[in-house]
Amino acid sequence: MAITPQWKDELRARITLSTLVQRSVKLTRAGREWKGCCPFHEEKTPSFYVNDQKQFYHCFGCGAHGDAISWMVDQQGLQFMDAVKELAGMAGMEVPAPDPAMAKKAEARASLIDVTEAAQRFFVESLSGPSGGVARDYLQRRGFSPQVMAEFGFGWAPDDRQALPRALMQFGEDMLEGAGMRAANEQGERYDRFRGRVMLPIQDARGRVIAFGGRILDKREGVAKYLNSPDTDLFDKGRTLYNLHRAAPAARQTGRVVVVEGYMDVIALANAGIADAVAPLGTALTEMQLELLWRMVEVPVLCFDGDAAGQRAAIRAVERALPVIKAPNSLAILHLPAGLDPDDIVRQKGGAFFQKLLNETTPLVRFIWETERDATPLDTPEQKAFLRQRLIEQAFKIEDEELRKLYRRALVDLYYAHLYPQAIEGKNSKGHGLLSSENIALLRYFVSDGSRQSLIRATLAALARHPSLISRYIERIWKYHPRDDEVRFALDVFLDAGDSLLDGTALPEKLDEIAAWKGPINFPFLKRDASVDFVERCLDEALVILIDKPDAENHLEQAKKRFSADPTEEHERILLDWIQKKAGIENRQREMGRLFQL
Numbered sequence: 001m002a003i004t005p006q007w008k009d010e011l012r013a014r015i016t017l018s019t020l021v022q023r024s025v026k027l028t029r030a031g032r033e034w035k036g037c038c039p040f041h042e043e044k045t046p047s048f049y050v051n052d053q054k055q056f057y058h059c060f061g062c063g064a065h066g067d068a069i070s071w072m073v074d075q076q077g078l079q080f081m082d083a084v085k086e087l088a089g090m091a092g093m094e095v096p097a098p099d100p101a102m103a104k105k106a107e108a109r110a111s112l113i114d115v116t117e118a119a120q121r122f123f124v125e126s127l128s129g130p131s132g133g134v135a136r137d138y139l140q141r142r143g144f145s146p147q148v149m150a151e152f153g154f155g156w157a158p159d160d161r162q163a164l165p166r167a168l169m170q171f172g173e174d175m176l177e178g179a180g181m182r183a184a185n186e187q188g189e190r191y192d193r194f195r196g197r198v199m200l201p202i203q204d205a206r207g208r209v210i211a212f213g214g215r216i217l218d219k220r221e222g223v224a225k226y227l228n229s230p231d232t233d234l235f236d237k238g239r240t241l242y243n244l245h246r247a248a249p250a251a252r253q254t255g256r257v258v259v260v261e262g263y264m265d266v267i268a269l270a271n272a273g274i275a276d277a278v279a280p281l282g283t284a285l286t287e288m289q290l291e292l293l294w295r296m297v298e299v300p301v302l303c304f305d306g307d308a309a310g311q312r313a314a315i316r317a318v319e320r321a322l323p324v325i326k327a328p329n330s331l332a333i334l335h336l337p338a339g340l341d342p343d344d345i346v347r348q349k350g351g352a353f354f355q356k357l358l359n360e361t362t363p364l365v366r367f368i369w370e371t372e373r374d375a376t377p378l379d380t381p382e383q384k385a386f387l388r389q390r391l392i393e394q395a396f397k398i399e400d401e402e403l404r405k406l407y408r409r410a411l412v413d414l415y416y417a418h419l420y421p422q423a424i425e426g427k428n429s430k431g432h433g434l435l436s437s438e439n440i441a442l443l444r445y446f447v448s449d450g451s452r453q454s455l456i457r458a459t460l461a462a463l464a465r466h467p468s469l470i471s472r473y474i475e476r477i478w479k480y481h482p483r484d485d486e487v488r489f490a491l492d493v494f495l496d497a498g499d500s501l502l503d504g505t506a507l508p509e510k511l512d513e514i515a516a517w518k519g520p521i522n523f524p525f526l527k528r529d530a531s532v533d534f535v536e537r538c539l540d541e542a543l544v545i546l547i548d549k550p551d552a553e554n555h556l557e558q559a560k561k562r563f564s565a566d567p568t569e570e571h572e573r574i575l576l577d578w579i580q581k582k583a584g585i586e587n588r589q590r591e592m593g594r595l596f597q598l
């Protein structure tokens with residue numbers, strides 16, 4: 001039996017990581033985590049964190065990251081199986097018989113790092129040699145400082161199909177190919193993958209070379225400008241971020257991570273003094289890369305080129321993020337000037353200008369709104385309705401229920417504020433302008449599900465003070481499902497009052513008791529000088545919240561279930577219809593703030 005991922009998950013679950021680490025490192029509580037000085041590098045200010053819930057440790061200074069097993073290997077110096085056996089003994093678990101194939105694979109992986117590290121030394125030496133002159137001229141024209149060139153490990157791959165086997169004779173052909181350094185054509189001829197290219201090492205979170213990226217200097221028909229190593233046992237492009245091991249400690253200081261499109265952008269920013277940048281490696285951001293970013297900061301900045309391709313890349317990244325996003329994590333989007341990438345900007349306008357741009361990012365919710373708003377014309381009612389439909393569909397991509405609701409509300413708010421600003425920004429009867437943020441908060445309080453009780457009591461009190469309105473509203477009010485005996489009592493009194501109004505008999509004395517009801521909010525329509533006309537208008541809106549909104553929510557949930565079980569066009573039409581009806585009700589909630597003069 002092999003050691004399976006499931007077995008390792010159980011082992012980790014039985015080990016309290018902070019207790020294990022505290023055997024050799026002094027930790028102190030930091031919220032839900034533990035922190036201390038990193039054992040993997042010298043430091044005076046703690047940047048090493050242990051998270052028991054997520055079962056990993058991470059150093060924001062050097063990038064060291066791992067679980068209980070890697071702790072025993074990297075910090076205690078044990079071999080993998082020895083670490084597993086010791087942890088299993090602590091956890092009271094039996095160790096499965098080792099899988100010889102897996103053990104051999106782990107050993108081969110360690111050996112492949114020897115290959116990539118040796119290849120990196122060869123490329124650096126080649127850059128300073130006779131064949132590297134064209135590369136040195138290119139890097140000088142780009143304005144990279146010697147310090148940055150040395151830090152990022154620039155090298156040169158000679159334009160020679162067999163340079164590496166001659167330079168790295170200690171490694172066999174299979175190891176060179178396994179590390180992604182060599183390839184073979186259909187005739188079986190093996191050759192160097194990187195030739196005539198400026199080379200950059202791609203490193204893991206601990207700074208070990210695991211792959212390469214190369215930029216060609218002369219234009220060749222059918223040859224890619226940039227070329228990365230293929231996926232190997234060392235390198236998985238979807239789980240790797242370029243420059244992570246440098247950006248992580250920098251992000252600890254700035255509280256920010258900037259995601260750019262390519263590694264040359266990363267280096268250009270570093271050359272301009274911006275050290276907290278990373279880049280994916282030829283693919284759209286993956287869920288794993290997003291998780292790596294969120295481990296460093298809560299709101300990474302996505303910075304894409306200011307052209308159509310950059311906008312499409314930003315949209316793809318957002319679509320990948322929405323299903324997995326959870327508070328407090330989010331994304332911010334940096335819009336670059338049209339036709340410019342980060343490299344262009346820092347060369348033309350300097351690092352200070354780019355730093356200024358980083359202070360003008362767009363929150364994720366607004367980026368979604370602006371992208372959908374600008375995607376199609378909004379000249380007809382159908383186009384406007386289609387925009388609202390797309391916005392709601394974007395919100396439904398979010399799996400976290402509470403966040404999904406908040407995004408849906410925010411996007412619909414932006415929709416109505418853009419298309420119908422007069423309904424949101426108009427002046428009220430007293431001549432006041434926009435609702436203040438405090439009044440908006442109060443409005444949202446009294447129309448929320450938890451505060452409908454306040455609103456129904458105020459509605460009943462208003463009717464008791466204006467009995468002439470009872471017959472108009474009694475039928476609708478009876479659709480309200482009361483939660484307490486007092487409201488049921490009031491409804492019975494109103495039923496009697498309705499009969500009295502019809503037959504001309506005296507009104508029930510208990511109306512006075514209901515008219516005296518007061519709640520936590522001083523609703524304007526309960527004021528003594530409120531006119532009947534004003535009260536009537538307010539009650540119309542109140543019943544939308546009390547009666548129509550719950551009814552729409554109920555129908556919407558039923559429509560969702562029907563469509564999920566049987567996704568026909570008819571069920572889809574019904575679902576969209578109820579989505580639009582509920583959105584219309586939510587728009588009326590905002591109008592209530594103006595009408596109620598809050």
